[in-house]
Amino acid sequence: MGETTNFQDLFKKSMLHLDAFRSISYIDILLGLLSAFGIGVFIFYIYKKTFRGVVYSYNYNVTFVLMTMITALIIMTISTNIVLSLGMVGALSIVRFRTAVKDPLDIVYMFWAISAGIASGAKLYPVAIIGSIAVGLALVWLSRKKIREMPYLLIIRHTEDATGSVRSQLNKINHTLKSKTIRKDVVEMTVEMRLRDDNTAFVHDLSSTDGVLDVSLINYTGDYAQ
Structure with a gap:
């Protein structure tokens, strides 16, 4: 009677006994x-x-170093045995990371660290090294070429007597009035403007104007300057 071959036997012969999955040298x-x-x-x-x-x-920056090394370890581990690779996929599929990433560029660094770890763990050293150098140079170049023109909100609280002086100061700046609130003798104005290279010297000029109670400059992304 001939020997029957089922799917499990084919899987073992074709995957489990490959030399690529048996061992990895020190x-x-x-x-x-x-x-x-x-x-x-x-x-x-x-x-x-x-x-x-x-x-x-x-x-947070140190995590990129550790993430690259840990990813390399994972790739080296699952490359030694197909059973481990399947188990690792199942184990990692239940992991959930809920840490909020405020800057989208941080996600790029995370993927960079993971990609470099995968390439290193798979022994694709030229891909890992040359690719990382290319990505690093691109990030440095883009950070230097970045046009630092950011939207700001300028909040000014002053007395009614200082309205003319404040208006003359604001006429020197390209701005858009967003809101104006008057409470008794105090006027609160909110104007929108765009600044380049954090040029905030005008804030001190406004704050030193007679009748100005306080001046606040707020960046839309959460950066504050006064």
Whole structure:
């Protein structure tokens, strides 16, 4: 009686017994981790150099280094055995990260770290190194070429007697009146404007005007200056 071959036998013969899934040398492990660590440090440096936010977080930046190395470890682990790879996919599918990312550019750095870790873990070192250098140079170049013209809201509280002086100061700036509120003898105005290179010297001129109680400059993205 002939021996029957089912799907499980074919799967074992075609996948489980491939040489590519049997073992990985210690040299490959060391090279993969060193490559991931070096690229992670490079991402760390680029992120710190091109950061344009309000508060720089050292701990958040360090996660890019660790994320690159951990991703490389995962890829090296699942490349040794197809059963482990399937189990890893199932395990990672139930993981949910709910940390809010305020800057969309941070997502780019996360994908960069993960991609570099995948390439390092798969022993595609030229792809990981050359690709990371290209991405890093692009980020540095784009950060320097960025036109720093941002929308701001200027809130001014002054007495009615200072209306003429405030108006003359605002005429020097391209602005749009958004709201005006009068409470007894106090006038509160909100105007919209766009500034380049954080040129906020006019705020001090307004605050020193007679009759001006306070001046606040608010950036739409949450940056504050006074």
